[in-house]
Amino acid sequence: IAGITQAPTSQILAAGRRMTLRCTQDMRHNAMYWYRQDLGLGLRLIHYSNTAGTTGKGEVPDGYSVSRANTDDFPLTLASAVPSQTSVYFCASSRDRDTGELFFGEGSRLTVL
């Protein structure tokens, strides 16, 4: 089934540890995004990539980094996790930056203790 695959689905992490959330899409979409969803704050954009080889900062980029080595993969790394990064993380993609219609993965629930 075509779509977006995120891993892990859930993770408990000690503060200070490094963590990479993986995201793979098989729709050959050019644009990919990472959002975090928090109760009362809604969905907020962390980083985005309009095409392979390029990335950009979203609304809440601090403490996160991304890379886009190819079209399909868009990993999100927390270099040194902090409790405020406890959240549900969603990877999304769209055919291109102007299409607008977003397709989401099932999310990765991260708890930082």
Next chain:
Amino acid sequence: KQEVTQIPAALSVPEGENLVLNCSFTDSAIYNLQWFRQDPGKGLTSLLLIQSSQREQTSGRLNASLDKSSGRSTLYIAASQPGDSATYLCAVLPDGSSNTGKLIFGQGTTLQVKP
């Protein structure tokens, strides 16, 4: 700064009712507006996408309208079913931000349809 508001935050209706979910945005300069559905513990599923030049879009029992000048969109659900129970989110893509694809999301309306 663009802000998106959805009222009410929660709604409970009996099965079979027609209902309207509301979305308002503060800046009418938008590229498009999208409605999503989110089931508990799941990701978002795109329901309807309305381009700024369009007035409405329909898919099955769902109809979304867009009035840019008043900063409003509505999602109409006909003959509601218990399976429609979910959180519905609207999001706008502000005009001029197409280089980021950054959607601005509302906080959603949680719908419960009672059998």
